[in-house]
Amino acid sequence: MAEINGEYFDEKITIKEYLEKNGYSENRVAVMVNGDILPKEKYGITEIMPDDKVDIVGFVGGG
Amino acid sequence: MNVISEADFAAAVNSRSKKPIYEKMKNACIGVAGLGGLGSNIAAALARSGAGRLVLADFDTVELSNINRQAYTLKHVGMKKTAALEEILKEINPFCETVSYETRISEKNCVGLFEGCSVVCEAFDKAEDKAMLTNTLLSENKSVIIVSGSGLAGCGRANEIVTRKISDRFYICGDGKTDVSDGDGLTASRVMVCAGHIASKVCEIILKSN
Incomplete structure (x- = not known):
């Protein structure tokens, strides 16, 4: 089973679909798949695979 | 102003430490992207610890x-x-070399601006800019480490600000949720807690490196 931000996930969808479903704005996130950054242009063509470890960092404003 | 030799300054930075801090920090080149509440306080902390070269934008x-x-x-x-920041840094540590870029940092120029930095501190105000810099540098520069700040608005709840390791090349400091657009404002104390987390992680990375 895949793991997204520490929680198990068991659906065959793309990163883009996951972000939309969970209310993330694409231009405010960094997505790491198995420790590597996933370039934005690959969000729509990257399916979440059963053994993937995905970290989605959502940024908030202020600095 | 008193004239202080670099040897005296180094000895002062190293005082009370069993291991040399100044010599390692002196060899480091660190980027600071955005010179607001996070960036200006991060740069000051790094200069106090003897940072040799800061790239400021x-x-x-x-x-x-x-x-x-x-x-x-x-x-x-x-x-x-x-x-303004160069002036402040010179008053703290005249041996800290600074390279300044008075420019808006973008997807197109950020890789070139921070070329040669082993660590870059992401210290922007806008969430979109934070994401842009992190994504671009991690994708296009194969070795740089990013230490980013996210979630530092409001006041109090200092213990909610933490440093999280996302990967060997990506750390994020903050509470991860308190957005300045929530309307609680920004306070020096809470911003400095986050800036302290970022500067502290940078020092740790540099002092542990070979």
Whole structure:
């Protein structure tokens, strides 16, 4: 089973679909798949695979 | 002003430490992207620890509304942040070399601006800019480490600000949720807790490196 931000996930969808479903704005996130950054242009063509470890960092404003 | 030799400054940085801090920090080149509340306080902390070279980038001018949390003082209002910060850093550590870019950092120029930096601190104000820099540098520069700040608005709840390791090349500091657009404002104390987390992680990375 895949793991997204520490929680198990068991659906065959793309990163883009996951972000939309969970209310993330694409231009405010960094997505790491198995420790590597996933370039934005690959969000729509990257399916979440059963053994993937995905970290989605959502940024908030202020600095 | 007193004339202080670099040897005296190094000895002062190293005082009470069993391991040399100054010598390692002196060899480091660290980028600071955005010179607001996070960036100005991060740069000051790194200069105090003996950072040898800081690459500073911001297009902005110091305003009165910045004084509540940024390292600048009233005499800097109206100055470019790059020039004002260089002045502050020279007063802290005259042996810290600075390279300043008075420019808006973008997807197109960020890789070139921070070339040669082993660590870059992401210290922007806008969430979109934070994401842009992190994504671009991690994708296009194969070795740089990013330490980013996210979630530092409001006041209090200092213990909610933490440093999280996302990967060997990506750390993020903050509470991860308190957005400035929530309307709780920004306070020097909470911004400095986050800036302290970022500067502390940078020092740790550099002092542990070979």
